[in-house]
Amino acid sequence: MKKLVILLSLFALNSCVVSTATKIVKTTTKVAYKTVKGTVNGISWAVKKAEGKININQLNGDWKVVGVYKSSYDDILKNGKSENIYQATCEANDILSFKTKKDKYKPVHCSTTDADWEKYKFDFGKNPETKERENYLELNKSTYISIINVDDKSLILEGNLIPSYAFSGAKVYLLEKVK
Numbered sequence: 001m002k003k004l005v006i007l008l009s010l011f012a013l014n015s016c017v018v019s020t021a022t023k024i025v026k027t028t029t030k031v032a033y034k035t036v037k038g039t040v041n042g043i044s045w046a047v048k049k050a051e052g053k054i055n056i057n058q059l060n061g062d063w064k065v066v067g068v069y070k071s072s073y074d075d076i077l078k079n080g081k082s083e084n085i086y087q088a089t090c091e092a093n094d095i096l097s098f099k100t101k102k103d104k105y106k107p108v109h110c111s112t113t114d115a116d117w118e119k120y121k122f123d124f125g126k127n128p129e130t131k132e133r134e135n136y137l138e139l140n141k142s143t144y145i146s147i148i149n150v151d152d153k154s155l156i157l158e159g160n161l162i163p164s165y166a167f168s169g170a171k172v173y174l175l176e177k178v179k
Contacts (some may be wrong), residue, residue: 062095072172156175
C-alpha cells in the first residue's frame, strides 16, 4: 500500500513539474515573439510593439536620438537586422522634447540651440498613414509618427521624424531619455 501511495505521489509531482516547465516555455516564447533587437554603441536593446494605449505622460521630457534605422519596424521584425545610420549633426545631442500637459513638442534640434514649440495630437486608433490600430502622434495636420513603444529609458518612433534622414530611407528612430 505504501508503495502505491509513493508511486501515485511521484506521478502527481512529475506531472506538476512538466506542466510548470511547459508554462515557462510558453511564456518565454510569448515574450520573444515579435521583438526587435539591436545594438547601439555596443549597448544591446530589444523592443516589442506596445499592445494597447500607452501612458502619454511617459513621453514627457527630453529624448536624445541614439539610433536611426533604414527599414520599417515590420521589416526589421521580419529580417532581424538593420543598420544604424545615425550620425550626430550637433556637437552635443540631437534632442526631441515633449510637454505632454500642453500637447507641445520641439522637433529634433541641437541641445545647444533653441527651437520653437509646436502642437501635436496623440491618439490610439487607426493611424491614417499606416492603416493600423496603434499609438501615434499627428504633427502639423499631415505628418503621422507611430509610437512603437515607450518606457522610462527608451522611446521607439516610426515615421518621418527627421526630414534629413527621410531621403536615405530612415523610418525607425531609437531615442534615450535625457536625465
